[in-house]
Every structure is written in structure tokens, then in C-alpha cells.
Amino acid sequence: MIQTVMALVGDIGGTNARFALVKPGSTELTEIVTLKCADYENIEFACQAYFDQVGIKGVEQACLAFACPVQQEEIRLTNNPWCFTRRSLKDALGLTSLKIVNDFTAMALGMLNLKPEEKIQFGGGEGLTDMARLVIGPGTGLGVSGLIKANDDWIPLASEGGHINFAPIDELDVIIWRHLHSRFGRVSVERLLCGQGLVNLYEALAEHTRFEPQFTHPSEVVEAALNATDPRAVEALDRFCRILGTVAGDNVLTLGARGGVYLCGGILPRVREFFLQSSFREAFEAKGRFVGYMESIPVWLCVAEQPGLVGAAAALFNEEVAG
CATH class of the missing domain: 3.30.420.40 (ATPase, nucleotide binding domain)
Structure with missing residues (x-):
């Protein structure tokens, strides 16, 4: 050797x-x-x-x-x-x-080195080249980071953004929040936007419809949603995408991430087609007086292997x- x-x-x-x-x-x-x-x-x-x-x-x-x-x-x-x-x-x-x-x-940092075939754009324009970028990824947990240009390099921001409070937007969000609040007390966005979070969403919707939950693992919820065999699983996955859009949009406004948003993690590539047809982008842009600001911001789904x-x-x- x-x-x-x-x-x-x-x-x-x-x-x-x-x-x-x-x-x-x-x-x-x-x-x-x-x-x-x-x-x-x-x-x-x-x-x-x-x-x-x-x-x-x-x-x-x-x-x-x-x-x-x-x-x-x-x-x-x-x-x-x-x-x-x-x-x-x-x-x-x-x-x-x-x-x-x-x-x-x-x-x-890996997002900055993606090849064209390793990312799928989901709405928006080209983004502003040297402006901040947001990186957010649901997987085992919810990772959140930012990328800031400094001289000729990019600085990744260390963040615990997955642990910010979940802020309900509509009545169904409130129902979900109440379910999780009864279990955990404080409800962070990571309680919904990760593998276990998808199960939490499914269980909350099952309770709301007085249905006995059938699944306890994220992969089971995903399979049922993609095959449309359980309407609660379908709604859980769509609500997952919608809440992710809301949270990503909030972080864009906080960071000023006009350079764009990278979505990564292990969940989204597995549900790619469902995600691209979901209400993510609608929720991402739904920022009242800042709709025009949000409409121009590109979102890329990372499908790279490593x-x-x-x-x-x-x-x-x-x-x-x-x-």
C-alpha cells in the first residue's frame, strides 16, 4: 500500500x-x-x-x-x-x-458544486448571483443553513433553524399544532419537517378524522401517499410540502436569500414527482406584500447522490x- x-x-x-x-x-x-x-x-x-x-x-x-x-x-x-x-x-x-x-x-457547501443534472429548478427566475442563498433539508431532522459570499469564497452559516417555532397559517395547521402541543409542549418546525415529522402529521390528521393510524414509519406514510391508498397519508405529505414552503419562504425573508434556495435531505428526492406537483411553491410565495419579491427567487431540488x-x-x- x-x-x-x-x-x-x-x-x-x-x-x-x-x-x-x-x-x-x-x-x-x-x-x-x-x-x-x-x-x-x-x-x-x-x-x-x-x-x-x-x-x-x-x-x-x-x-x-x-x-x-x-x-x-x-x-x-x-x-x-x-x-x-x-x-x-x-x-x-x-x-x-x-x-x-x-x-x-x-x-x-455541496450545493454550490452541483452539476446541472443534479438539481431541478422549481419556479422563480435566475436569482441574484452574489446574494445570499438558503439551504434547507428535511431528513432525520431539519437542517437549515445560509451561504454568504465573502471575497471569492462562500461562508456557510451555522444555524439551528430547524428548531424555530411552528407558526400555524390556517385552521388545519392549528389542529395539527394542538395535536403536537399536547404531546410535546413547544412545537418546533422540525416536529413536522423530518421523517418522524411526516408520521406526526399523519397521526394528527388521523386523530382529526377519528381514524386509527395504520402507519408508524415514514416510509409507510410515503408509500401510502404515493400510491394514494390512504387519503390521510396523501394529505400528510401535501401538508408536509406546504409547511416546508412556508418555512423556506420565512427564512428567505430573514436571510435576504435573493440568490435562491436549495432543497436537500433524504426525503424530497424520494417523492420528487409528488413534491413538484405539491403546494410548496404556492406557500413559499404567499408572503402578502412581498409576493413579488418571492416570485423571482429560484428554488432548486438537489438530486445529487453525495x-x-x-x-x-x-x-x-x-x-x-x-x-
């Missing part, structure tokens, strides 16, 4: 650890491998297993994105027992340079991104 001049990039969550190699200064991925986190005692062993699998001794530079807070020296994953320090990982892998970023920071890895590669050589 050889020591490579390539750099290591990774996108590590609760279930999977995705790795790839990139040339310095490039976002073109090679040797993409996905490993199951449960198969390895720690991140060091997972990285070494990756090196063994692709036939290299190691690397000198790495940027790894983790699904957890990354501001401290000690990194403790949220849905994964792995825990390590920056210094211990750098030493264990023999690195001269190590960047550690949040997974949604990497996701945001945007997190591409974003980690972009973060590695972006001097504006701390890690």
Missing part, C-alpha cells in the same frame, strides 16, 4: 460513514465507499478500514463532516456511540491537517470555513 497525495473526505452520521478521496483543491470524488458505523468501534477504525479497502496507507489531509455539534475539542456523535478528540484522531491517522465540520455545513462528501471536499480548501 502507498501513501497518497489525495485528501480524505467523509460524511458521517448515525448509521453510515461515507468516505472518498479528492485531489487537493478539487471536489471531484474518487473511491467512494459507504461503511456501516455499527461495524466499527470508533472513527479511527472506520477510516483505517476505508484505507485498507481502497489500497492506500493513509493521507496527509482530511475533512470530515459529522452529524453533531463540532465546536469543541471533543466530538460526540448524536445518534452514534463514537466519541473522540480532534487531536487523537489527527494523531491516529497521521494527518498534517484535519478539518471537522458539521454535516449540514458540508451539505450547504452532496455531503462534495461539500466536505469544498470545505477542506475553503479558508473561510473553520474546522
